[in-house]
Amino acid sequence: MFQFSFMYGDVIYLPYSLGMLWAYAKTFQRITDKIKNNAFTIIREDPDRIVEQIIDPDIVAFSTYVWNFEMSLAVAKLIKRKHPECLVVFGGPQIPNTDRLGDFFLKYPFIDIVVHGEGEITFSEILLAYANDSDYKDIAGITHRGNSTDDRPRTKDLSIFPSPYLTGVFDDLIKLPYTYHTIWETDRGCPYRCTFCDWGSLTGQKMYQFSEDRVYAELELFAQMKIAYVFMGNANFGIYPRDVEIAQRAVDINIKYNGYPQKIRANFTKNSSSRVFDIAKLFNAHGLDKGITLSVQSLDEVTLKTIKRSNMKFDTLSSFVQQYTKENIDTLIELIIGLPGETYSSFKSNLEDLLAIGAHNSIAIYNCTLLPNAPMSDTKYVKDNGIKTRPTPIMLSHASMNDPIQEYEETVVQTKTLSEEDIKQCVLMSWAVQAFHTLGLTQAMSICLYIKYNIAYTVFYEHLIKYAMQFPDTVMGQEYTAVREKVDNNFDATDTVPEYNTQEWILSEASCLRIHLQLDTFFNEIPAFLAFLQASIGMSVDDEFLADITTYQRAIIITCNNGTTEFTLNNPVHTIFHDGLANRSPNLHPIKNTLQISDPNNFDGDISRFATEIVHHGRRGGQALHYDVAVTY
Numbered sequence: 001m002f003q004f005s006f007m008y009g010d011v012i013y014l015p016y017s018l019g020m021l022w023a024y025a026k027t028f029q030r031i032t033d034k035i036k037n038n039a040f041t042i043i044r045e046d047p048d049r050i051v052e053q054i055i056d057p058d059i060v061a062f063s064t065y066v067w068n069f070e071m072s073l074a075v076a077k078l079i080k081r082k083h084p085e086c087l088v089v090f091g092g093p094q095i096p097n098t099d100r101l102g103d104f105f106l107k108y109p110f111i112d113i114v115v116h117g118e119g120e121i122t123f124s125e126i127l128l129a130y131a132n133d134s135d136y137k138d139i140a141g142i143t144h145r146g147n148s149t150d151d152r153p154r155t156k157d158l159s160i161f162p163s164p165y166l167t168g169v170f171d172d173l174i175k176l177p178y179t180y181h182t183i184w185e186t187d188r189g190c191p192y193r194c195t196f197c198d199w200g201s202l203t204g205q206k207m208y209q210f211s212e213d214r215v216y217a218e219l220e221l222f223a224q225m226k227i228a229y230v231f232m233g234n235a236n237f238g239i240y241p242r243d244v245e246i247a248q249r250a251v252d253i254n255i256k257y258n259g260y261p262q263k264i265r266a267n268f269t270k271n272s273s274s275r276v277f278d279i280a281k282l283f284n285a286h287g288l289d290k291g292i293t294l295s296v297q298s299l300d301e302v303t304l305k306t307i308k309r310s311n312m313k314f315d316t317l318s319s320f321v322q323q324y325t326k327e328n329i330d331t332l333i334e335l336i337i338g339l340p341g342e343t344y345s346s347f348k349s350n351l352e353d354l355l356a357i358g359a360h361n362s363i364a365i366y367n368c369t370l371l372p373n374a375p376m377s378d379t380k381y382v383k384d385n386g387i388k389t390r391p392t393p394i395m396l397s398h399a400s401m402n403d404p405i406q407e408y409e410e411t412v413v414q415t416k417t418l419s420e421e422d423i424k425q426c427v428l429m430s431w432a433v434q435a436f437h438t439l440g441l442t443q444a445m446s447i448c449l450y451i452k453y454n455i456a457y458t459v460f461y462e463h464l465i466k467y468a469m470q471f472p473d474t475v476m477g478q479e480y481t482a483v484r485e486k487v488d489n490n491f492d493a494t495d496t497v498p499e500y501n502t503q504e505w506i507l508s509e510a511s512c513l514r515i516h517l518q519l520d521t522f523f524n525e526i527p528a529f530l531a532f533l534q535a536s537i538g539m540s541v542d543d544e545f546l547a548d549i550t551t552y553q554r555a556i557i558i559t560c561n562n563g564t565t566e567f568t569l570n571n572p573v574h575t576i577f578h579d580g581l582a583n584r585s586p587n588l589h590p591i592k593n594t595l596q597i598s599d600p601n602n603f604d605g606d607i608s609r610f611a612t613e614i615v616h617h618g619r620r621g622g623q624a625l626h627y628d629v630a631v632t633y
């Protein structure tokens with residue numbers, strides 16, 4: 001059975017979906033009498049090498065997602081060539097629904113059966129048919145060499161599916177020398193229907209729950225296995241009242257097992273409620289999750305209507321962000337570029353509004369992609385919204401590089417309201433905001449200019465881009481050129497920075513890391529950029545204030561070589577910055593002040609550790625800057 005996953009260093013996910021299939025299949029004696037599951041193959045390697053190790057297979061089953069489809073095809077094709085009698089079965093969210101299959105079987109003649117949607121029962125029926133030498137025509141939810149059967153209704157009673165963790169399905173796999181992450185499902189399905197999403201083909205569907213006994217037993221087992229990281233497969237954690245109890249139990253288990261599992265990452269229900277706030281507080285207090293993701297995707301009314309998503313009101317979002325900030329809980333707000341209905345100007349307003357409510361450390365922006373079964377991929381929807389897509393290299397932030405097979409995603413490159421160049425401008429704007437603001441390089445400067453001179457954040461960053469375009473030899477200019485090339489090169493969304501390590505970084509992180517390698521040059525060029533900004537917007541800012549914010553900004557950036565710094569300013573920049581962060585009205589009057597910063601990180605020049613802790617893990621929590629500064633007036 002194959003479920004290829006990317007590796008993050010030596011970390012990899014246990015193949016939960018296949019585990020669910022096999023745990024259920026094992027409940028049929030006829031299957032275990034006749035069929036042996038030889039292995040779960042999850043590591044991406046040269047397909048020839050993988051196939052060489054498979055001896056006389058009768059059935060091979062692939063669990064396919066956007067991130068492993070090409071790899072799965074390559075291996076399946078080789079298997080069929082070498083073992084023509086072998087039954088090749090594909091399933092998973094990357095398998096188009098029956099009405100969207102098109103020429104699938106012509107393109108991939110080496111696949112015998114595809115399974116649509118939820119797979120446990122269907123897969124067992126296929127195995128039983130194989131074991132009994134019967135045909136597949138009465139098995140619901142499949143297409144067998146082009147012949148589709150009726151859809152299979154969802155399973156309401158999830159208790160019929162044993163847990164792969166509790167039934168020892170992964171016992172052999174976990175002997176391999178990897179660090180495993182696990183997927184933990186406490187319920188299935190999502191009642192919403194956002195058009196860009198295909199939540200495992202369970203969107204617009206009723207939700208069903210796994211029993212509390214089961215989910216607690218699984219979590220306790222994860223703790224005993226010393227699993228560090230648990231990713232919840234739920235779409236809407238926090239939607240049920242029992243979810244608070246589940247969170248409390250997770251905390252109890254974490255305490256009982258001395259900190260295991262260390263982290264639990266949940267997709268919280270989208271219209272964040274006070275229940276979600278309670279769960280986030282619990283997780284945060286016990287270090288189980290540092291923050292909460294608020295997936296707003298867009299703030300624009302027309303766009304939200306077009307993608308059939310009803311977000312919480314902007315005021316509610318704003319008060320949530322402030323509430324979370326007050327409790328010291330990080331928030332990560334997600335936006336998507338290229339949604340139908342969005343324009344360049346509405347996208348820019350999204351960014352401006354989010355920064356204005358204080359989302360300075362926490363905006364994550366993704367490109368819109370078409371998933372095979374998402375409502376957005378419907379031919380009429382595509383036509384009505386003028387959507388054009390292109391296969392682009394899949395964005396795999398932080399995965400280890402040097403992979404044998406390139407995976408692709410269908411990125412939206414044009415809509416009725418966004419030309420391809422508009423989408424590129426959105427990508428560049430997002431890059432600028434994330435690389436320079438979220439990751440700290442110019443955050444304090446832009447906040448101080450916003451507070452004191454009302455210079456909008458997007459005006460600051462739009463001019464940063466313009467400056468970088470006009471002065472390609474500057475540090476900003478070099479980064480702009482590198483990123484523009486990536487964007488022009490088929491919307492490539494990741495890059496590597498070999499000076500640090502071998503992983504893939506998203507473009508903004510890669511830029512930030514490269515700028516850190518020449519931070520002094522970057523700051524020597526800042527006065528010229530600030531002069532350019534003033535000239536372009538026809539505004540004159542006090543020189544001493546500009547000099548102070550530049551000195552302050554440089555000093556608070558955490559680097560891998562910080563020691564203790566002391567310096568004097570003529571303006572209360574620290575107060576302005578912090579009042580700005582907390583959305584308070586600051587005292588703007590000049591006053592001489594001395595600031596002292598000592599660095600608790602002790603990276604001692606270890607740039608790889610710096611990159612991991614500050615840029616990779618710290619990104620979400622605003623770890624890039626020293627907020628703790630001693631000021632004397």
Ligand code: B12
Nearest residue numbers: 017061062063065066091092093115118119198199200233
């Ligand atoms: C956990 C998770 C992750 C984890 C780990 C993934 C991993 N390596 O296993 C992480 C955080 C890394 C991740 C990342 C991404 N993910 Co993700 N993720 C999920 C999530 C929340 C749970 C997956 C899961 O295990 N579900 C529970 C199992 C039981 O359901 P299932 O996988 O669908 O399997 C059932 C059926 O599909 C079928 N089936 C599956 N395989 C097979 C095989 C056979 C032979 C058969 C018969 C049946 C069958 O039967 C299974 C049991 O019913 C899903 C959403 C969801 N709830 O489905 C998204 C989801 C899988 N992710 C998705 C995406 C797009 C991504 C990303 C590309 C980025 C993004 N925008 O989210 C990244 C990058 C991926 C990467 N690996 O590098 C999409 C995938 C769509 C697609 N067509 O592939 C999903 C569906 C969410 C969505 N937006 O719609 N993800």
Ligand code: SF4
Nearest residue numbers: 190192194197199235
């Ligand atoms: S984006 Fe979230 S809320 Fe919307 S359909 Fe997908 S899982 Fe459900």
